[in-house]
Amino acid sequence: MTFLRIPGRAALNLLQQFGLLAMFTGQAIYWSFRRPWYGRQLFRQIVDIGYFSLPVVGLTTLFSGMVIALQSYTGTSRFSAEGESSVATVVVLIVTRELGPVLAGLMVAGRIGASMAAEIGTMRVT
Incomplete structure (x- = not known):
């Protein structure tokens, strides 16, 4: 047993x-x-974390997409004459499925982590 x-x-x-x-x-x-419900503070955090992170995530995704498009074009043009037609499909698939969520998570985590650390650093102990 x-x-x-x-x-x-x-x-x-x-x-x-x-x-x-x-x-x-x-x-x-x-x-x-x-109770008590902290609706105002919750809404402020949602806006700080979500809405104000959109420009950072958008710029990161934009530049990553441009680099992927350039690399995809140079890679596919070496092997086939249809390199230009497949670049858009490849970029959309790579950015939306693979790279976009990872970059968005990293950018939001970094931005919000730094923001919260700065906010805690400015507090005074009473």
């Missing part, structure tokens, strides 16, 4: 982790609907 001990422990540990996750989710939902 000792051969059942290790898988049994792993199964119990997994069930315990699921239970803790369920408790955390329940508490998060419970405390989300209790």
Whole structure:
């Protein structure tokens, strides 16, 4: 019966982790609907994180798309005469599927992390 001990422990540990996750989710939902509501601060954070990050993400994606277009054109023009017609499709697929979400996540995380660190750095301890 000792051969059942290790898988049994792993199964119990997994069930315990699921239970803790369920408790955390329940508490998060419970405390989300209790007063006081901080609607004004929540809206300010949504605007700061989402809306004001759009120019940074847009410029990063724009320049990355231009570099990908240039590299795709030079690469495909060497091997086929239809290099120009496939560049747009390749750029759209690469930027929207692969590179865009990664760059957006990195840019938003970097911008917001620096912004929050600067905001915390300007606070005074009373």
